[in-house]
Amino acid sequence: MVKIQTQSAEMNKPHHEEEEEAGPDQGTRSSLDYPPDEHTRLLPNRLESTPYLSPDDPAVSPYNLWSVRLVRFVTVVLTCLAFVWWVMMLVSMFITPPGLHARGSPFFSFVYASIAFLTLLVELLFFSVPSKSVRILSFVTAVLLLVNVIVILAVQKTRHEELWVGVVSVVWATLMAVWAVVADRTVQWGKTEEEERLTGRPETRRTLLEWTQVLLSSAALTLMAIAVLLMTTTLTLRAVDSRLSPPGERYWVDGNKYQIHLYCSGNKTDAKGNPATTVLIEAGEDAAERGLWQLAENAVKNGSISRYCFADRPGIAWSDVAPSPLSASMATDALSETLTRAGEKGPWVLASAGIGSIYSRVFSSRHRHEVRGILMIDPLHEDLLGRVGAPGRGFMLWLQGIISPCGIDRILGALIRGRGSADRTWGRSAYQSSGTLFAKLQESLVANSFTKREVVSTRAVLQDEKTPVVVISSGVQIRRDSEWEAKQRDLTHLTKNLEDWDIVDQAPHQVWETLEGRKVIENRLRKLVKL
Structure with missing residues (x-):
């Protein structure tokens, strides 16, 4: 047995070891003189050298x-x-x-x-x-x-x-x-x-x-x-x-997927017991709570109108965000369902501002027998929806939305500028909220496609109607944009019955921010309600 093992060991000797043992007649050559082959050791012989590898060895992993x-x-x-x-x-x-x-x-x-x-x-x-x-x-x-x-x-x-x-x-x-x-x-x-x-x-x-x-x-x-x-x-x-309670009620819509906030104030009946004409406010770029609510409240106190309602569009103020996509027609369906659930039946005088006029026009085409007048404050024309739906604007809204959960502006506003819950919900800081940014992104994504087609179709419905129309335009905006003036003029032909077209000379896009603008709006509302 010993002999067999010895012979086996000799047979397994590398070729260069055999040459080294051959003696001086055959010459001695170092193992380093031979190129590496399949028999070459990749790791050192631990019996003849240190038992450890170098820390830089690839085997150390x-x-x-x-x-x-x-x-x-x-x-x-x-x-x-x-x-x-x-x-x-x-x-x-x-x-x-x-x-x-x-x-x-x-x-x-x-x-x-x-x-x-x-x-x-x-x-x-x-x-x-x-x-x-x-x-x-x-x-x-x-x-x-x-x-x-x-x-x-x-x-x-x-x-x-x-x-x-x-x-x-x-x-x-x-x-x-x-x-x-x-x-x-x-x-x-x-x-x-x-x-x-x-x-x-x-x-x-x-x-x-x-x-x-x-x-x-x-x-x-x-x-x-x-x-x-x-x-x-x-x-x-x-x-x-979340501790800030809404002034009105929230109603489930669209198969109980989300809630819409609705607020109404005033008498439902007039002196004769008939249903009072309700002014239905559709806000523009900001929530109705910021400006238009106070305007309507003052109009009730002054006796210009007897009742008003406003609903926050999906994602604005106290209303939940709706699933995407969301066009003007879909938002109007949510408004109609909200009014029905709240038991509000009109008759209506529609008062809208800016882009809110787009939604108001869709509503008027669907409820034309209940609408007694249309008042539009510096309204957005459907031909200018391309500005709202511009790809650059949509990308910036998306980018702001991605950053909005970090809330840098809202945190600084709360710590440095003294902004409170009302400011963040519907006031000066509301535009920074994730819900508002997402609502505007939804609006932008379909502005020049679905929404534009829906609004254009309302022309065919309203053009033969005799519903009184009042347009109140911003003088500042008209002087700044000649195309805006042409489109304001075109909107005066929305129906066959143009009641008035007022241009408030010194008023900005939010016409109600000036005293003259508030007076003109209130006077026109009084006139439409009493027609």
Whole structure:
């Protein structure tokens, strides 16, 4: 047996060893003189040299451990799932899939989905270079996201607005931040284990490339942590604003998908017991609560009108956001359903401003037998809807919406400028809210397509009607834009019965902001109501 083993060992000797043992007659050659082949050792002979590898040896890798490889595989799978969810949130801004509607706006859900996806992507890109800073930042982000979860679930209004889509998005982002901590810690453990096993000590040095990777990953996670901190503050402001009660009532519409806020004030009947003519206000670019509400209230106190109503369009003030797409016709359907549920039947005098005249005209074409007069304050013509639907404007609205969950302007307004809940809901800071930005984005996306076709069709319905029409135009706007003047003139021919066309010389687009403008509007409303 011993002999056989010896012969076998001799047969297995490398060729160059045989030559070295051949003696001086055959010459001696070092193993370094031969080019490497399939028999060449890639690792040093541990029986003849140090039993440890160099720290720079490629064999020293945490990927040697199955647990590290498993964590990487799970991270890849989670990243793919996060990307799919991110795409769904992106698509829901433009066309809302069934069941993915968020009543507050899809911007919060989209940002949470983005944070989850980016957290996993950063972890995957720098997987083999773990660092303590990455673990700390991921942990901080996870804690802040957990606070977001608590606020959304604890406050009835935020829970109503975000629905399951927002809750799932923020919970998913929280879990992914926790997973990033676990994955990075696992890689660090595996790296230390393999270095101690193969080199005899854990490696504390880093190459320039590794330091660059640590810097990039830390910078990315720092930005995400700051964004989540700002979102937490904005969400807190939303919770504070939920204590502000609407002046009217909110009614479910469109199969109970969302709620529309409606406010009415005044007497429903006149002195003879007949139904009073109600002025139905359709706001322009801002909420009706900002300016037109006070105008109507003063008109009631002065006896110019006896009753008025206004409803916030979807996404504005106290109304929920509607699913996308949302055209003028769809918004008008929601208004009609709201009035029916509230028991408001008219007759109506329609008072609209700016882009609100587009919605008011659609309403008048559908309820023409109940409409006794139409008053339009510096109205937007359908031929100018291209300005509202311009691609550049739509992109900027989308970009502002993506940033809006961080609420930088709203936070500074609350801390420095003393802006309160009313300012953020319908006042000076309302344009910064995610809901308002999303409503304007919806408006922009279909302005020059669906909405324009719907408004153009109302011409055929109203052109033979004898409904009195009053147009009140801004002198400032007319002097600034010659095309605006031509379109104002065209709108005076909306029906066969032009009652008045007033140009308030010094008034801006919001005509009611000047004393002369308020007087003209109130006088024309009084005249239309009494016709």
